[in-house]
Amino acid sequence: MVTSLYEQLRDHIRNEQPVGLCTVIDGPNVGAKMLILPDRVAQGSFGNAELDRIVARDALAELEAATTGVRHYGPQGQTTPEDLADTVTVSVFVESFSAPPQMWIFGAVDFTAALAKVAKVLGYRVTVCDAREVFATRRRFPMADEVMVSWPGQLFTDRGNTLGPRDAVCILTHDSKFDVPAVLGALATRVGYIGVMGSRKTHERRMQRLAEAGLTAPERIARLMSPIGLDIGARTPEETAISICAEIIARRTGRTTPSLRDGSGAIHS
């Protein structure tokens, strides 16, 4: 059984396909393993169907974020046992073998550093891109994995095919010379989230420019979260970063939450 799991693990790693491995490191069944593959039923068991289900669910989420760590469960998979100290605890090492998800942030503006910081906590590989070389510097964004002085069209041409459903494009520029090509570039990819910052007035003007550039199909427009973020009354750059990341999570898990896009009131009270 373990041999078969390791062979599959090896094959997925060799083929650069995301794969997770969960191992009991403390509690009953130490050494028991489960193999986690996206869009497939987990293989292996920790000896309790509910525990298996909960661990597989959590490990799949960790795999999407490409994060690795130890999680603790009750014997039937309780993540919230009544009294963790008094019950048998199963400690599970969750390993993700996967490239991290990507977040591309366009615009080296007041909100960029805070968003990059929160995105790093969530496990993203963060790229900051701006055409203005005095603004797009490593010194201003030490937390980013990559800072690029580039027009968005170029970045999408070079690497747009690396973006997939786990990834996010956040356009914070407010400059139509920059954000129109960024939106059109993002829409040509399979990226899972496209958010565009701006007041409601900026949003209206931008949609006008995008229409002039040929963006009229409702199903393409529906992919844009604009104005970007959940409607939580965010004011500081840090609060705005939380509202954006909360929207990304809610969209990915299919929750119905009040996005700024779907409202009409003032963004700030």
Added chain:
Amino acid sequence: MVTSLYEQLRDHIRNEQPVGLCTVIDGPNVGAKMLILPDRVAQGSFGNAELDRIVARDALAELEAATTGVRHYGPQGQTTPEDLADTVTVSVFVESFSAPPQMWIFGAVDFTAALAKVAKVLGYRVTVCDAREVFATRRRFPMADEVMVSWPGQLFTDRGNTLGPRDAVCILTHDSKFDVPAVLGALATRVGYIGVMGSRKTHERRMQRLAEAGLTAPERIARLMSPIGLDIGARTPEETAISICAEIIARRTGRTTPSLRDGSGAIHS
């Protein structure tokens, strides 16, 4: 004018009252200042009423978070000008003279480190508290400002009077021996946010225990956000941290957002 502002600034700092100072550091009116006090109209002007209003709003939010930094605006306070590079930009240095807001996290569990990390980005002074000394260690929570091995009652007795509307208490323990005194301790303070983690089942059991301990008044129960967090389908500790911080922001700004507390469905899909 500037003399009067500085005198007020000095007095507020001496009296340990939160106060903010905004200074134009680039653009028209370099050196112009505005003084920001909570619950009062800002003093001073940057020469445009709308610019003054927006800067005062942003500075007040920065003051709540006790953060300091540079923000950029259009000449009429546009945070999202059509083309920031081409218009006159006003650079404002926003200084907050204030103790940082506090977040007390009870429970050294799988979710604690991620919440502490996100709270640090938002400017909180983070205290992690657990009665179990093998779990509550600085090594496990290097990002916290303080790790305490203590029962919650003791911490609230010693320092509960330092908590106010900007502060947050997050109870992640799931252990009624620990979370019942933590909830009761938090309710005896002026803290602005009290969140309690758990499944819907754990929540029911906990409310039962709290009722037995004398918590029956609806207006006191209404202060509890339990289960903790916005309903965004968070799964990993990092996603859960975002859902908690998004709820704190939304509650503070008075937005109507779908908190887990106000729903009834499964927390995880």
